[in-house]
Amino acid sequence: MGILSGELLAGLVKIPSWHLVLAGIATFVVVAIVVNVLAQILFRDPNRPPVVFHYIPVLGSAVEYGMDPYKFFEENRKKFGDVFTFVLLGRKMTVALGPKGNDFILNAKVSDVSAEDAYHHLTTPVFGKGVVYDCPNHRLMEQKKFAKSALTVQAFRTYVPAIVEEVRNYWLKSPQFFDGDTNRASANAHLMTAMPELTIFTASRTLQGKKIRAKFDESFADLYHDLDRGFTPLHFVFPNIPIPATFRRDAAQKKVSDTYMELIRERRQTGDFSELDIINTFLKEAIYKDGVRMTDREIANMQIGILMGGQHTSAATSTWALLHIGADPELREALYREQIEVCGDDLPELTYENLQNMPLLNSTIRETLRMHMPLHSLMRKVRNDLTIQGSHYVVPKGHYVLAAPGVPMIDTTYFRDPMTFRPSRWDEVKNEIKLDSDSEKATISKGANSPYLPFGAGRHRCIGEQFAFVQLGTILSMFVREFTWTLPDGRGVPKPDYTSMVTLPSEPTNIIWTRRTVPK
Numbered sequence: 001m002g003i004l005s006g007e008l009l010a011g012l013v014k015i016p017s018w019h020l021v022l023a024g025i026a027t028f029v030v031v032a033i034v035v036n037v038l039a040q041i042l043f044r045d046p047n048r049p050p051v052v053f054h055y056i057p058v059l060g061s062a063v064e065y066g067m068d069p070y071k072f073f074e075e076n077r078k079k080f081g082d083v084f085t086f087v088l089l090g091r092k093m094t095v096a097l098g099p100k101g102n103d104f105i106l107n108a109k110v111s112d113v114s115a116e117d118a119y120h121h122l123t124t125p126v127f128g129k130g131v132v133y134d135c136p137n138h139r140l141m142e143q144k145k146f147a148k149s150a151l152t153v154q155a156f157r158t159y160v161p162a163i164v165e166e167v168r169n170y171w172l173k174s175p176q177f178f179d180g181d182t183n184r185a186s187a188n189a190h191l192m193t194a195m196p197e198l199t200i201f202t203a204s205r206t207l208q209g210k211k212i213r214a215k216f217d218e219s220f221a222d223l224y225h226d227l228d229r230g231f232t233p234l235h236f237v238f239p240n241i242p243i244p245a246t247f248r249r250d251a252a253q254k255k256v257s258d259t260y261m262e263l264i265r266e267r268r269q270t271g272d273f274s275e276l277d278i279i280n281t282f283l284k285e286a287i288y289k290d291g292v293r294m295t296d297r298e299i300a301n302m303q304i305g306i307l308m309g310g311q312h313t314s315a316a317t318s319t320w321a322l323l324h325i326g327a328d329p330e331l332r333e334a335l336y337r338e339q340i341e342v343c344g345d346d347l348p349e350l351t352y353e354n355l356q357n358m359p360l361l362n363s364t365i366r367e368t369l370r371m372h373m374p375l376h377s378l379m380r381k382v383r384n385d386l387t388i389q390g391s392h393y394v395v396p397k398g399h400y401v402l403a404a405p406g407v408p409m410i411d412t413t414y415f416r417d418p419m420t421f422r423p424s425r426w427d428e429v430k431n432e433i434k435l436d437s438d439s440e441k442a443t444i445s446k447g448a449n450s451p452y453l454p455f456g457a458g459r460h461r462c463i464g465e466q467f468a469f470v471q472l473g474t475i476l477s478m479f480v481r482e483f484t485w486t487l488p489d490g491r492g493v494p495k496p497d498y499t500s501m502v503t504l505p506s507e508p509t510n511i512i513w514t515r516r517t518v519p520k
């Protein structure tokens with residue numbers, strides 16, 4: 001112990017020792033801030049991207065970025081251009097904006113940047129071991145291929161009626177739509193309650209089969225909630241922070257994974273692989289190129305990854321879409337007319353083919369994703385010093401790079417009047433999408449250079465795009481056919497809330513719905 005220990009010193013000058021401790025901490029903080037500020041002013045490395053000024057070391061720009069990433073990106077783009085670095089809770093993040101920035105990051109070599117190094121501490125405790133970011137990248141590529149091979153047109157044809165059935169059942173059970181009175185003609189529904197539920201019911205039913213879907217009426221919904229609560233910005237920074245949410249996440253991971261294991265064992269024993277779901281595709285096909293077979297535990301864990309990959313993204317998108325449609329009665333009625341034109345006056349059961357013939361419906365989804373890309377930041381950890389194309393900047397190993405595909409999607413360079421929700425701006429020509437830019441010449445390809453990338457690009461691109469369109473298209477069609485709805489009190493569409501892992505509408509997210517035909 002040093003001679004001038006706190007107690008001794010306190011005894012000498014009659015100051016309680018905790019005052020000394022506080023004074024010590026305050027001095028440390030002040031010195032750290034001063035050193036941090038001076039370092040930014042005096043030592044600017046010309047070979048590194050400019051750093052966003054911040055007072056508090058470690059915390060860096062976390063508050064400004066976390067509250068409104070798009071405002072933060074825009075303000076700093078004005079100061080520095082498309083490339084700059086900011087400090088986020090001790091991590092150095094280099095942002096590269098615009099289509100070129102997206103291309104640079106999303107198409108970077110796997111030897112140079114790594115998604116698993118950026119995400120695995122967050123995802124592995126939730127999904128489980130051996131899958132997604134808890135395995136080498138080439139394994140993930142094959143896991144995605146296995147999952148994708150389940151998502152065929154043949155499967156989608158069976159998914160549409162299954163989703164229709166789920167939506168109808170939901171309306172009969174959910175207090176947002178039903179209160180025991182079959183003649184209920186109108187009510188107020190909270191979308192951020194209803195849409196996550198509808199999303200998980202429809203995704204589990206189609207992607208994982210009836211038995212797993214049934215478990216969501218029992219304990220599974222709560223377990224998935226527990227997994228969700230372990231998938232927060234807090235866990236991104238402190239993956240194993242000892243709080244109840246972390247303990248519940250770990251317990252839920254084991255129980256959910258065990259449940260999938262039971263189902264896998266049962267299907268293997270009975271030899272019943274008849275459902276066109278992803279579990280069966282994995283059971284039949286999940287052998288890697290080098291002959292290694294995915295274990296049942298890995299297949300089980302993969303199911304959690306797949307369900308969670310589409311859960312918040314699709315739930316947020318359907319909620320935003322319903323809010324925008326509710327705010328625009330003309331659009332709502334045009335969507336209704338489209339249902340009748342494509343399917344017939346008596347609105348028979350919806351089919352997958354019907355959905356393909358509904359340009360306004362698909363443009364509404366596309367426009368929703370343009371304005372409200374659920375994932376505002378896609379991150380990679382840098383594995384080798386990375387030179388930014390066309391500049392002398394080098395991002396060193398150990399830093400992170402961050403792509404924000406949502407930025408060009410709301411940029412006037414690419415979209416006229418980008419903050420206006422206007423599905424008619426989309427004019428679909430097969431896979432090529434005409435862009436409503438000032439020049440009207442540009443076309444949007446699916447390459448990373450495109451200004452429209454709601455599903456990402458490159459090796460980590462989403463595998464769920466077609467499924468998401470089927471799921472969202474079916475759910476939205478069902479709402480359009482059954483209800484008219486508006487936002488309460490003439491309120492406009494809510495502003496985004498960026499504080500969770502995906503961009504959600506801020507509360508209240510209610511609609512007032514009225515049934516088009518009151519049931520007898």
Ligand code: HEM
Pocket residue numbers: 115140144306307309310311313314317369373374375378379454455456457459460461462463464465467468
């Ligand atoms: C990857 C968006 C629905 C499964 C991604 C990425 C984006 C994205 C932007 C790239 C992430 C990155 O580069 O770091 C969306 C949106 C969705 C959606 C906007 C719905 C509106 C789904 C669904 C599934 C799914 C329904 C599952 C059926 C995946 C998977 C990846 C992925 C497995 C690959 C992750 C990787 O390779 O690192 N998604 N997604 N997504 N998504 Fe989706």
